[in-house]
Amino acid sequence: MAFFFNMENNSPIGIFDSGVGGISIWKEIHQLLPNESTIYLADSINAPYGQKSKQEIIDLCFKNTDLLIEKGCKLIVVACNTATTNAIKQLRDTYSIPFIGIEPAIKPAALNSITKSIGILATKGTLSSELFNNTTELYSENIKIVEQVGVGLVELIESGNIDSEEMTDLLTKYLTPMIKENIDYLVLGCSHYPFLIPKIKKILSENISIIDSGKAVAKQVQSILNKQGDFSTNECSINEFYINSSTNVIRTILNNKYPISKLDF
Numbered sequence: 001m002a003f004f005f006n007m008e009n010n011s012p013i014g015i016f017d018s019g020v021g022g023i024s025i026w027k028e029i030h031q032l033l034p035n036e037s038t039i040y041l042a043d044s045i046n047a048p049y050g051q052k053s054k055q056e057i058i059d060l061c062f063k064n065t066d067l068l069i070e071k072g073c074k075l076i077v078v079a080c081n082t083a084t085t086n087a088i089k090q091l092r093d094t095y096s097i098p099f100i101g102i103e104p105a106i107k108p109a110a111l112n113s114i115t116k117s118i119g120i121l122a123t124k125g126t127l128s129s130e131l132f133n134n135t136t137e138l139y140s141e142n143i144k145i146v147e148q149v150g151v152g153l154v155e156l157i158e159s160g161n162i163d164s165e166e167m168t169d170l171l172t173k174y175l176t177p178m179i180k181e182n183i184d185y186l187v188l189g190c191s192h193y194p195f196l197i198p199k200i201k202k203i204l205s206e207n208i209s210i211i212d213s214g215k216a217v218a219k220q221v222q223s224i225l226n227k228q229g230d231f232s233t234n235e236c237s238i239n240e241f242y243i244n245s246s247t248n249v250i251r252t253i254l255n256n257k258y259p260i261s262k263l264d265f
Contacts, residue, residue, distance in 0.1 A: 013036050018060075025102060042250055060083070121189060
């Protein structure tokens with residue numbers, strides 16, 4: 001049975017991820033809809049979700065959702081590929097609040113590929129999920145899909161080591177086989193990975209396009225708010241960030257521009 005809620009136009013948009021990665025999604029939403037208030041949950045203490053069982057992921061998503069609903073959110077963005085591919089159905093079946101998920105952008109890569117070879121860099125939890133496999137089957141005809149689990153990338157981002165030598169070594173290790181397979185699109189299947197785009201571009205040739213889902217998610221948020229007539233009437237937005245581990249990395253990513261609170265959840 002679904003849990004129902006009362007939505008108000010000026011209520012915030014809720015966003016959660018297994019850490020700071022979903023801030024890449026938040027930035028796209030905030031840029032497109034600057035008058036919308038937001039509440040962001042960084043469940044960093046449980047990152048990465050990609051190494052957990054399906055039931056563990058579902059339980060964490062319910063915990064995050066309950067907190068965002070408690071804080072009065074009118075819509076929830078699951079800004080985590082692993083959480084979306086493993087738990088979005090259960091969330092939608094349980095709650096009446098609108099959910100927007102994030103999936104690897106396989107479709108545009110497959111449809112636009114000239115070399116008929118695309119790479120997907122994602123977590124184990126995403127690549128092994130039923131939703132991901134179903135999507136892949138839809139668009140994999142005559143397309144070679146080179147999958148790679150980005151072991152260790154999320155942990156390095158969460159610890160503030162984006163520019164480390166270890167990060168460069170891992171990316172080189174993961175991307176080199178894709179380059180050898182003549183990919184012309186690289187799909188980033190984790191919301192943490194857009195923070196690595198500058199480093200990835202140094203490894204890939206210029207003819208390989210990088211795709212992430214941030215802009216598409218923001219447009220979907222806009223579409224749902226428009227359909228339901230729930231745009232905020234506030235002249236300025238309030239953007240709150242909560243994290244259940246150290247605030248150092250998230251403060252750096254946000255350039256100390258927004259209030260950040262450490263919260264046990």
